[in-house]
Amino acid sequence: MDLKNKRVLVVGLGKSGVASALFLESRGAIVTVSDAKPADQLAKEIPVLLDHGIAVETGGHGDRTFRGQDLIVVSPGIPADVDPLAQARALGEQVIGEIELAYEFLPGPIVAITGSNGKTTTTALTSEIITTSGFKTLTGGNIGTPAISLADQATPESVAVLEVSSFQLETIRHFRPKVALILNITPDHLDRHRTFEAYVDAKARIFENQTAADFLVLNAEDKTCFALAERAKSQVYWFSNRKEVERGAFVWNGEIQFRDGKTQSIMPVSELSLKGAHNVENALAAVCAGMLMRCDPARIRQAVRNFKAVEHRLEYVATVRGVEYYNDSKATNVDATMKALESFPANIHLILGGKDKGSDYRVLNSLLRERVKAAYTIGAAAEKIESQIRGATKIIHAETLQNAIQKAASSARAGDVILLAPACSSFDQFENYEHRGQVFKQSVASLAQAELATAG
Numbered sequence: 533m534d535l536k537n538k539r540v541l542v543v544g545l546g547k548s549g550v551a552s553a554l555f556l557e558s559r560g561a562i563v564t565v566s567d568a569k570p571a572d573q574l575a576k577e578i579p580v581l582l583d584h585g586i587a588v589e590t591g592g593h594g595d596r597t598f599r600g601q602d603l604i605v606v607s608p609g610i611p612a613d614v615d616p617l618a619q620a621r622a623l624g625e626q627v628i629g630e631i632e633l634a635y636e637f638l639p640g641p642i643v644a645i646t647g648s649n650g651k652t653t654t655t656a657l658t659s660e661i662i663t664t665s666g667f668k669t670l671t672g673g674n675i676g677t678p679a680i681s682l683a684d685q686a687t688p689e690s691v692a693v694l695e696v697s698s699f700q701l702e703t704i705r706h707f708r709p710k711v712a713l714i715l716n717i718t719p720d721h722l723d724r725h726r727t728f729e730a731y732v733d734a735k736a737r738i739f740e741n742q743t744a745a746d747f748l749v750l751n752a753e754d755k756t757c758f759a760l761a762e763r764a765k766s767q768v769y770w771f772s773n774r775k776e777v778e779r780g781a782f783v784w785n786g787e788i789q790f791r792d793g794k795t796q797s798i799m800p801v802s803e804l805s806l807k808g809a810h811n812v813e814n815a816l817a818a819v820c821a822g823m824l825m826r827c828d829p830a831r832i833r834q835a836v837r838n839f840k841a842v843e844h845r846l847e848y849v850a851t852v853r854g855v856e857y858y859n860d861s862k863a864t865n866v867d868a869t870m871k872a873l874e875s876f877p878a879n880i881h882l883i884l885g886g887k888d889k890g891s892d893y894r895v896l897n898s899l900l901r902e903r904v905k906a907a908y909t910i911g912a913a914a915e916k917i918e919s920q921i922r923g924a925t926k927i928i929h930a931e932t933l934q935n936a937i938q939k940a941a942s943s944a945r946a947g948d949v950i951l952l953a954p955a956c957s958s959f960d961q962f963e964n965y966e967h968r969g970q971v972f973k974q975s976v977a978s979l980a981q982a983e984l985a986t987a988g
Contacts, residue, residue: 533636536560539600543593543617544607545569545577548630551678552605555633557584561603566593601625605633608674608699629703631696634672634679640690642708643821644673646697646738647715647751649868650814651675653806654715655695656842657818657835664835665827667691674700676966691825698734708741711824712766713749713817717756718867719891732756742766747824749817752777769824771816773809781820788816788836790823799833806839807846808875844969846872849976852983854946857976861969863953866891872953873899879948880904881940883933884921886956886968888913893955897924906943908936912960932961933968937975 538561542553545567557563565581566589567574574590581588589597598604598620604627606617617627635642643662645655652675659671670682673694682692694709701707717735719728739748739760748764750757752772761768769792770780781790781798788798798819801812815836822832841847849857860872864886873880873896882904884893893916900907906926909917910933918927928943930936933952940950952972962968 533633535603537562538602540564540603540605541566541597541601542605542607543567544610545574546607546609547676548678548680549605549607550577550581551681552607552630552633553581553586554584555637555680555683556605557586563587564589564597564601566590566597568592595619598625599623603628605630606703608697608703612702627703628705629700631673631679631694631700632704632707634683634694635704635707637680637683638670638686638692639688640686640692641710641825642692642694643711643713643825644694644696644707644709644738645713645715645817645821646695646701646735647713648718648865649863649871650715650810650817651695651697652862653811653842653845654713654814654817655693657814657839658713658821659693660839661818661822661827661832661835662691662693662825665822665825665831667825667827669693673697696738698731701734701737704737704741706741707738708743708746709738711747711749711821712739712742713821714738714751714757714760715814715817716751716754716867718865732760736760736763739764739766749780749820749824751813751817752780752782753813769820771813771820773812773816781816781823783812783816788819790819790829792823796829798829799836803833803837805837806841807848808871810871810874811846844966846875847969849973850980852941852976852980853944854948855941855944856949857972858949858951858953859969859972859976860951860953861958861965861972863955864957864965865889866893866895866955869896869953869955870899872951873903876903876949876951878903879945881944881948881950882907882925883910883930883936883940883950883952883972884908884917884954884956885910885912885914886954886958886962887911887960888916889957891955893917893920896955897921900924905948906940908940910936910954910961911956913956917955933971934975937972937979941979 564587571590663669668690675695746766752770770777844861908930958968
């Protein structure tokens with residue numbers, strides 16, 4: 533892609549928007565950025581962009597801004613069907629997302645990972661496997677580092693391991709990973725995609741440009757994933773923690789095995805340090821990706837055995853007065869919260885709530901009855917959650933995360949677990965799920981310090 537003297541508009545000033553604008557300017561493009569937020573909410577970003585000669589529009593998108601552009605790069609937080617973008621397409625302007633822009637400048641093989649849950653853990657573990665096996669590995673995408681930020685380090689020999697979301701996949705054109713993984717698909721982001729079918733179609737775009745030379749890894753236990761195999765032109769591999777698969781990774785007699793003609797034992801499941809059955813699935817998917825990238829099985833075992841939980845994903849924080857605190861702020865949908873609850877047998881104090889994404893919280897009720905002593909509701913979704921889980925467990929309306937932690941800490945007894953697994957996005961009270969998780973951890977640290985002071 534030749535960008536020299538091309539007029540390029542970047543829409544949205546999140547991490548990927550800023551990274552895209554700076555990259556485009558470095559390659560000689562004439563860049564404008566546009567964001568609906570007022571200037572005072574973009575105080576960190578605007579000076580950096582202006583220093584690079586990038587024109588900045590804030591407080592809304594002007595109609596003329598979208599006219600006469602050679603390329604429009606849209607951030608994943610911006611719906612792909614908003615009127616200015618639809619009009620730009622109608623005028624024949626090229627509209628792509630940051631992940632597509634990055635693809636143009638990543639010359640080596642790409643391993644791309646998507647799914648409703650487990651993406652970040654699996655991306656980090658896959659990257660660790662490939663790195664441990666001696667490859668130069670670049671890791672980014674929805675995991676926190678914009679994919680376009682990897683372009684300047686990329687070579688034909690480097691492997692890019694990318695976490696990709698449904699929002700990012702909406703705007704691809706030619707994006708073609710060597711290995712594509714879909715971990716699971718359960719209802720999520722229905723406030724954006726409107727229907728589950730549209731959400732599934734967005735996820736399926738991860739393999740739409742693959743050929744018979746590429747690989748698609750699917751969850752054999754997920755009925756939606758299973759049905760997607762019929763659409764694939766690439767070679768399909770499976771992972772399962774319940775049964776043998778013809779090609780792919782599975783658990784047999786307590787061992788993680790990989791089969792592709794012959795069957796190889798990779799490692800005992802008991803060596804996994806990650807908590808929860810869902811993390812066995814994540815490990816199987818990562819093992820499958822590693823084997824398809826021709827990583828050495830002994831190196832795969834070493835990487836998986838040494839891997840620690842990713843921050844904000846069922847992350848152990850501390851034990852205070854015999855009560856264990858776990859931060860699963862990344863549990864931003866109902867299915868992720870179910871997986872978190874399944875990781876503990878009982879005596880859970882669960883913090884739920886945030887910004888609703890069109891979810892049905894009633895599916896939590898069985899686990900709430902079995903394992904949860906009390907649910908502490910916070911944020912904009914609290915009223916809806918309370919109406920749908922009433923009768924399944926004790927409900928305490930806490931409003932804020934700090935209040936929920938204080939109330940849970942007062943009620944919990946030694947041997948109990950206080951779990952942040954909100955089943956909602958964070959944008960009603962926090963910048964993002966990382967911010968929410970950090971606030972949780974800071975509050976727990978304060979409790980621990982107060983306990984030490986009392987003991988002293």
